[in-house]
Amino acid sequence: MQNSAPLIVQGDRTLLLDVHAPLADECRCALIPFAELERSPEHLHTYRLSPLSLWNAAGAGFTPDYAVDVLKKYSRFDIPQSVSTWIYETAARFGKIRLVPDSVQGAAKPAEDSLILQTDSLAVFRELEANKKLAKYLTPVGENLRFRLSLTDRGTIKEELLKTGWPVKDEVPLKEGEFLDIHMREKTLSGKDFIVRRYQKEAAEAFLGDCGPGTGFGTLVLPCGSGKTIIGILLMAKLRTNTLIVTANISSVHQWIDEIIDKTDLSAEKIGEYSGEKKEIRPVTAATYQVLTRRPEKDGPYPHFKLFRERNWGLIIYDEVHLLPAPVFRVTAELQAVRRAGLTATLVREDGCEGLVFSLVGPKRYDVPWKELETSGWIADAECIEFRVDLDKGKELEYAVASVRQKHRIAGENPLKVPLVLDLVKRFPDDRILIIGQYLNQLFEIAGLLNIPIITGKTPIRERDMIYNDFRQGKLRVLAVSKVANFAIDLPDASMAIQISGTFGSRQEEAQRLGRILRPKNRTARFITLITADTQEEEYGSNRQQFLAEQGYSYRLVRRIEEIPDCDNTNESSEKLNGAETARGTV
The missing domain is CATH 3.40.50.300 (P-loop containing nucleotide triphosphate hydrolases)
Known part of the structure; x- marks a missing residue:
């Protein structure tokens, strides 16, 4: 028992963090990779261990040993044995199924329109083979525990397998987008000093991996008013690539464009607006969810989805990602090779579709309590x-x-x-x-x-x-x-x-x-x-x-x-x- 330790680990896999304890800040940073922050009132913050939180951690390079060691180091009382056992058993499922390029024997390079899903376990292979819902996406390849799937089903298959309790370790490389020369300003156009805040830098680093594991895809959760737009612009300046920004409404599109012009050296001629009023496609393009999901006929195609494929995008930013409508979810599932950043103040959805954001845009990479910024x-x-x-x-x-x-x-x-x-x-x-x-x-x-x-x-x-x-x-x-x-x-x-x-x-x-x-x-x-x-x-x-x-x-x-x-x-x-x-x- 450590009376001054900040953490209480409960048998239901909830973690209570005493924010007034001496090592509370250090413990919070250590919990971020593998535990989900659920509540952050004034005195006790509540985190939860979930299969998704552990698989996200594994995908970012954190081991179950790391999670258990953190709990032991900061826990005020002994960790329930059931919790540590569950951590090892759950984390072990990650990596059993891997998504890799389709390297055809004798070919000079991997096939561009297909991928391979493989496992080393015959039992897992048979389970996937018997799943009728997966049959329309997966084609068995010989007797070597492999399936072939279409490149455009990359996101969909990850989503469907996650629902069955099998996370996919995606080892297919992200592609590089077209280069864009963009830098942050030191002063805004009005002459004011422009300083990126510490937590904004931390959020960008958590996404990119500049300081620790990062993947180039994921969701950043920060309060309203904390400057999420600046984080998106910072990602653009670090990646220096063509960027598509999708946001909630036309006023937000205009705000993004104004902020990019004000905070970077990018000229207005290189920034396009894709909305009900304009259809400009430029190196940086800001669009609305509404125009992307608009279609002439109720059961017809979505003509504006071509925007996603019009340029060689190196980054897609989904502003207010919790609003992501179902049709955009579908096309997002096809764009798994592109770096994807989701920005939001809250991932709460009354329809319970938060998991779609995690599986298709990416897991949460950064979160900060509202009261901490206040x-x-x-x-x-x-x-x-x-x-x-x-x-x-x-x-x-x-x-x-x-x-x-x-x-x-x-x-x-x-x-x-x-x-x-x-x-x-x-x-x-x-x-x-x-x-x-x-x-x-x-x-x-x-x-x-x-x-x-x-x-x-x-x-x-x-x-x-x-x-x-x-x-x-x-x-x-x-x-x-x-x-x-x-x-x-x-x-x-x-x-x-x-x-x-x-x-x-x-x-x-x-x-x-x-x-x-x-x-x-x-x-x-x-x-x-x-x-x-x-x-x-x-x-x-x-x-x-x-x-x-x-x-x-x-x-x-x-x-x-x-x-x-x-x-x-x-x-x-x-x-x-x-x-x-x-x-x-x-x-």
């Missing part, structure tokens, strides 16, 4: 408040007899929320406020009463960009936005978000909406959610808050506006901000 001043201090509102008496009978879906809408559109929003805007005149909601009629009513602009999915791109720009420049103090603003929108001076309704119990949406106000600033950011009391909204609200609670944020419940004090701009907050000020341009 403490360092890289993202804003945030206070989460749940405001309980009574249901309008005129809606009580309608709510009582409504279906489940109708109940959600009635509670979300509760008329008593409208005057409350007006009072909040009036009470906090120094805040830059985003009013976010699910239902457009409700948003238009509030926007009309406050005489403010509103952005929805139907707002023209040019008008949308102008409104966002006015908000950034301080010409607008309050802005109403629908769910189109959930993702990849940079509004650095927003200090308060008022969430009037949401998408059922989506934890992902909750995290993204909080992210709209996390850019560093000299005041505490506030995330206020209006919940109709004693309705279905309370249950959904609890689920939505789950992710934020796991990141260390606590919700305060209030019933009256007077219970929300004026914003406290403490000296401590200012000191943290001053320490981060030199890098604000990197967000």
